[in-house]
Amino acid sequence: MPSPVDGARGTVGGKARQLLELQRAGFRVPEFLCSPADIGRAIEILGLPLAVRSSASAEDGRDVSFAGQFRSFLNLRTAGEVESAMQACRESVHAPSVADYCRRNAIDPDSLSMGVIVQRMVQPELAGVVFTVNPSTGAEEIVIEACEGLADELLAGRKPALPPDHPLVRRHAPGIGEVARAIQRHFGAPQDIEFAIESGRIHILQSRPVTRIDFAPGTGEWTNADFRDGGVSCAVCTPLMWSLYDYIWEDSLKGFLREIRLLDGDFAAGRMFFGRPYWNLGAVKECLARLPGFVEREFDRDLGVEGHYEGDGRCTPVTLRGILRSLPTLLAIPAIWKRQDRFDRAFLAGGFDALLRRHPLPAADPTAAFRELVHTGYRITETNYFRTIYCASLAKLSFVESFPEADYPALVSALPAMKHLDPTLVLREMAARGETDIGPLLERFAHRSRRELDIRAPRWDEDPEWVSALLKQHGGAAGSDPRPAYEAARADSLARLPWHRRRAFARKLDRLRHFLWLREEMRDLSSRMYHLVRRHVLAIAGQRGLGDDIFFMTFREIVDDDRSNVARGRERHEGFRNFRAPNEIGSRYRFEPGPVRGALRGIGASRGSARGVARVARDIEEAMHVERGSILVCPFTDPGWTPVLDRVAGVVTETGGLLSHAAVICREYGIPAVLGVPGATTRIPDRARVAVHGGGGFVELEDSGRPGDTASSAASENPNKRGAAHGKDT
Numbered sequence: 001m002p003s004p005v006d007g008a009r010g011t012v013g014g015k016a017r018q019l020l021e022l023q024r025a026g027f028r029v030p031e032f033l034c035s036p037a038d039i040g041r042a043i044e045i046l047g048l049p050l051a052v053r054s055s056a057s058a059e060d061g062r063d064v065s066f067a068g069q070f071r072s073f074l075n076l077r078t079a080g081e082v083e084s085a086m087q088a089c090r091e092s093v094h095a096p097s098v099a100d101y102c103r104r105n106a107i108d109p110d111s112l113s114m115g116v117i118v119q120r121m122v123q124p125e126l127a128g129v130v131f132t133v134n135p136s137t138g139a140e141e142i143v144i145e146a147c148e149g150l151a152d153e154l155l156a157g158r159k160p161a162l163p164p165d166h167p168l169v170r171r172h173a174p175g176i177g178e179v180a181r182a183i184q185r186h187f188g189a190p191q192d193i194e195f196a197i198e199s200g201r202i203h204i205l206q207s208r209p210v211t212r213i214d215f216a217p218g219t220g221e222w223t224n225a226d227f228r229d230g231g232v233s234c235a236v237c238t239p240l241m242w243s244l245y246d247y248i249w250e251d252s253l254k255g256f257l258r259e260i261r262l263l264d265g266d267f268a269a270g271r272m273f274f275g276r277p278y279w280n281l282g283a284v285k286e287c288l289a290r291l292p293g294f295v296e297r298e299f300d301r302d303l304g305v306e307g308h309y310e311g312d313g314r315c316t317p318v319t320l321r322g323i324l325r326s327l328p329t330l331l332a333i334p335a336i337w338k339r340q341d342r343f344d345r346a347f348l349a350g351g352f353d354a355l356l357r358r359h360p361l362p363a364a365d366p367t368a369a370f371r372e373l374v375h376t377g378y379r380i381t382e383t384n385y386f387r388t389i390y391c392a393s394l395a396k397l398s399f400v401e402s403f404p405e406a407d408y409p410a411l412v413s414a415l416p417a418m419k420h421l422d423p424t425l426v427l428r429e430m431a432a433r434g435e436t437d438i439g440p441l442l443e444r445f446a447h448r449s450r451r452e453l454d455i456r457a458p459r460w461d462e463d464p465e466w467v468s469a470l471l472k473q474h475g476g477a478a479g480s481d482p483r484p485a486y487e488a489a490r491a492d493s494l495a496r497l498p499w500h501r502r503r504a505f506a507r508k509l510d511r512l513r514h515f516l517w518l519r520e521e522m523r524d525l526s527s528r529m530y531h532l533v534r535r536h537v538l539a540i541a542g543q544r545g546l547g548d549d550i551f552f553m554t555f556r557e558i559v560d561d562d563r564s565n566v567a568r569g570r571e572r573h574e575g576f577r578n579f580r581a582p583n584e585i586g587s588r589y590r591f592e593p594g595p596v597r598g599a600l601r602g603i604g605a606s607r608g609s610a611r612g613v614a615r616v617a618r619d620i621e622e623a624m625h626v627e628r629g630s631i632l633v634c635p636f637t638d639p640g641w642t643p644v645l646d647r648v649a650g651v652v653t654e655t656g657g658l659l660s661h662a663a664v665i666c667r668e669y670g671i672p673a674v675l676g677v678p679g680a681t682t683r684i685p686d687r688a689r690v691a692v693h694g695g696g697g698f699v700e701l702e703d704s705g706r707p708g709d710t711a712s713s714a715a716s717e718n719p720n721k722r723g724a725a726h727g728k729d730t
Contacts (some may be wrong), residue, residue, distance in 0.1 A: 004034050013055025013115030017205055025186050027204050032119035039079050050317050051076045052085035055115035069098050098415050124196035126168045127151035130180045133190035137216035142177040151198035172197055183207050186579030213591040221282030225303040229656040230638025232453050236275040236577045239569040241455045243554035252386040260329040262287040273585055289314055292322035304657050304676045308588045316639045327636030340391045344518045352525050361535055366543055371559045381529040385522040392515040399508040411488035412483035413667035415517045418650035419524040422446055424643045431474040438467050450620050450640045456551050459531050470643050475628045486509035532686045600605045602677035604661035604697030608720045610650035610672045616686040631692055633684045637662040650692035652699055654680045674699055
C-alpha cells in the first residue's frame, strides 16, 4: 500500500492530515488515497466499493470543524461514480452555506481549497460517533451515538441512535471507549471521532477536536482567573501540584471569607476540569453579594471574567439596612490587615529561614519528613502567601472605590526593592562586566525555575544550561525608571483632591503599595518552599524507584505509597495537554473557540507607549530568543519570565490584570503593557510591526492591513524616541 499522499494532486486538507497521523500512530484507518490523479490506479489499490470524502484546507481544525458543510459519497462502484463524486466534493467548497459559515467564523472563503479522500468502503455492523467529553454537559465521559450499519443517516439527523443498553452497543462500548481515549491522548485534546466496526474491528473514519461544549445547570460557576496567569491553570496540571495547591486553597479562601464575616456555611473552593484547576466563582460571588454596592459586572471585569448576562448582572443596592448588616465585615478587615502585616514582616525577617531549618535534607525517613514538611512548613508558608494576596485585593478595592479616577498603574509602580527581581539585576551586572561564572547564581537563586508553579520543572540548581543561556542572552535593560512617573502621578492626584481627602488618599495608597510589595516578597518565599518540596519529592522518588511517576500521585498518595492512580493521572494529563480550555465553566458559559474579532483591546496595566517588532512566544523557551527592544506577545508570564521581560520594549498577554505578576514586573521595569487581550498570540503575526498603548489599553497592528485589528488612538506619544527599534513614552 503506497503512502496516502503519494501522487496527490493539489490540497491534502485537514481531515486527510488527521487520518494520516492516526494511521502512522497505529490506529486502524481504512486504506485511503488523497486526491489521486489516476482514478483507475486508485481502484486497483483500494478495490471497490469506495467512499469519497471532503478534506478542505481548514477542515477539522482546532477552532473550526466545518462539520456538515461539505459533501461525502458512499458505496461508489465504478470509476465514473468515483470521478463524479470527487468533482462534486471539490465543488462543494463554493456552496453558499460554506461561504456563510466562513463569514460567521472570520474566514476568507477564497482562502479555502479542497482535497478529496478516496477510501476503501467499510461495511459495518455498527457505526457512529464517539465524544471523549460530553458536549452537552461538559462531563469528562465517553459518549457514544451509534446505529446498525452505515452511520450517514444517523449523522444527518435522520436516524435515531441505538440506546446504550442495546446488545451491539454494550458489546463494543468498552473497545470504542478505549480507542477514543487513546486518540484523545495522542492529540492531547477532547475528540469527536467517527468510527465503524467491521468484523469486530474498530476503524477510525475521522477525528477532529471538540469545538463546542455546553455545561449542565448543576455544574455551578467556576473560573481559572488568577490561576491561569502563569499559575497552576496556565497549562495542564499534575495531580501532585493540584493536591498541594488545593490543600491550601480550600482552607485559606473559605477561612478568609469567614474572618471577614461573609461566609457562614461551606462550599468546594476548587475543582479540576479538563486537567486544569478552577475556583468556585459562583460561591465567592454569593458571599460578596452580601455587601451593599456589589455589582457583578464590575467584579467580573476586574478579574477578566467574560460575563454572559444582561446589564450589570447581580447587584446589591446600598441601603441603611445593608450597611448595618455589613458593619462586622467593615470592622474585621482593618484588624486582618494589621495581623497579616505583622506576621509577614516577622516571617520575612527570619521566621521563614527558621522554618526551613526544621526540614533538613537528607532525611533519615524521607516519607515522614515529607509529610511533616507539607503539614507544617508548606502549609504555614502558602496559607500566609494566599492571605497576603487576599489582603492586597481588599486594599486595591478600598483604594479604587474611594478614588476611581486615580491613575492606578502609575501609582502602584516603583515599589520597594523586590527579591524576585534580584536575579535579573545580577544577570544584568554580570553581562555588563562580561562575567561567565554562574556558580554564585545557582547557589543564591537555586529556587528559581522556568516554570515556578510546575513542580516537575527543574529549579536553577538543576538547570545550569538554562541559567547560562539567560546570561548569554542578557543584553541590558530596554525599559525605563518608573519612579518619575509614580512621583508625578502621586503629586498630581494629591493636587487635584480637596485638602480634607488627601490624608485618606495617602493612607489608602500607601497601604495598597505595601501589600503589593508584601505579596511579591511572600511569592519569593513560596518559590523557595516549592523548591524544598521538590527536593523532598525527588528524594522519595529515588528511594522507591518511581521516576516521574511520583508527579502523577497526590501528596497523600505519596505518603501512603499508593500508586493505583498513576496511570489514570498520566492519561488525563496527556489527554488535555494541547486543549485550550475555557476560562469559565457553568451553564451561563459556553465553550466555543474560534477567531476573536474586533480591536486588540485589553487592560492597560503599565503606562506608556512603545512601537516595535512583535515576537510571539507561546512559552518561556521561545521567549528566550526574543530580541532586545522587541514587543513580546505571549499567553501569560510567571516569575520565571522575569529576566526575559527586562529586555523587551513592550508586553502583550492573553491573560492577566492590574494585580498580576506581569503587570507588577512591567511597571517596575517601565515597560508599556496591555494584558488580557483575547487571542493575542494568534491575532498578532510574528514579526509584525505593532504599537502598544499601555495607557489606553490597546494594541495597533501597523502593517497588517487586516480590518478590525486596529484601534483609533486618543493617546499622545512622546516625540522623544528611544532607539531605532522602538519609541516609548512614560
